[in-house]
Amino acid sequence: MATGTSPPAFRVETSDDDRRTVGKVVYQATVSLDGLLAGSGDPREWAMRYSERNPTLEAAIRTTGAVLVGRNTFDAVRRQARATTGAFPGADWTGPRFVLTHRPLEGVPDDSTRPFSGDLREAVRLAQAAAGEKNVTVLGASVGAQGLRLGVVDEILVHLVPVLLGSGVRFFTNDELPELDLERLSLSVAGPVTNLRFRVRRRSS
Numbered sequence: 001m002a003t004g005t006s007p008p009a010f011r012v013e014t015s016d017d018d019r020r021t022v023g024k025v026v027y028q029a030t031v032s033l034d035g036l037l038a039g040s041g042d043p044r045e046w047a048m049r050y051s052e053r054n055p056t057l058e059a060a061i062r063t064t065g066a067v068l069v070g071r072n073t074f075d076a077v078r079r080q081a082r083a084t085t086g087a088f089p090g091a092d093w094t095g096p097r098f099v100l101t102h103r104p105l106e107g108v109p110d111d112s113t114r115p116f117s118g119d120l121r122e123a124v125r126l127a128q129a130a131a132g133e134k135n136v137t138v139l140g141a142s143v144g145a146q147g148l149r150l151g152v153v154d155e156i157l158v159h160l161v162p163v164l165l166g167s168g169v170r171f172f173t174n175d176e177l178p179e180l181d182l183e184r185l186s187l188s189v190a191g192p193v194t195n196l197r198f199r200v201r202r203r204s205s
């Protein structure tokens with residue numbers, strides 16, 4: 001049996017973490033154990049099953065002031081019943097959304113949803129201005145990879161769920177991702193979900 005003082009096995013996030021994380025750009029997703037954020041068949045149902053009663057996810061939503069979302073993710077969310085206001089799987093969220101796309105956006109509910117095409121760094125600047133003191137949440141593997149490559153992602157928040165999807169969209173795509181060192185900031189569990197938050201320590205030039 002171990003003796004002495006051991007570090008706590010899990011740190012449960014609290015309201016203090018809300019304050020600690022403000023003003024950050026956070027790449028966030030529910031991820032399968034084999035590292036996918038979408039399966040090849042139904043891309044979202046499995047994630048929805050694990051989105052309830054997770055204080056870390058709720059805190060992330062509460063501290064989000066603006067969302068940067070890729071067109072593929074935006075379209076997938078829109079296909080859901082709650083899509084008119086939701087940005088996250090299984091949760092309603094309202095606020096400024098910048099949709100990265102080269103194509104016109106049709107049928108958006110109001111002008112809080114704006115298309116953006118071009119350099120992601122400019123999109124981040126716009127989103128940060130819109131977010132005020134809150135965080136900018138980045139949704140979508142392609143957009144997340146761009147953000148990491150360009151050095152504009154401060155933190156990565158993963159909700160790891162006990163599912164193997166086999167094939168689909170990788171959380172970290174291969175397209176020119178630099179080698180990055182990460183620092184684990186927190187770890188918590190909510191039922192079957194393991195939440196992991198990392199700070200990006202080394203960035204590409």
Ligand SMILES: NC(=O)c1ccc[n+]([C@@H]2O[C@H](COP(=O)([O-])OP(=O)(O)OC[C@H]3O[C@@H](n4cnc5c(N)ncnc54)[C@H](OP(=O)(O)O)[C@@H]3O)[C@@H](O)[C@H]2O)c1
Binds near residue numbers: 043117118120
């Ligand atoms: N499990 C989760 O929590 C979670 C979270 C987020 C997403 N997802 C899933 O991930 C999948 C989508 O990921 P993804 O990597 O395929 O796509 P994505 O990142 O959502 O969107 C990529 C698309 O965004 C547009 N885009 C990206 N960067 C741009 C730029 N700088 N300027 C203009 N347009 C730009 C392009 O669309 P166009 O050129 O076609 O306009 C590009 O094809 C979906 O199935 C979604 O449900 C899951």
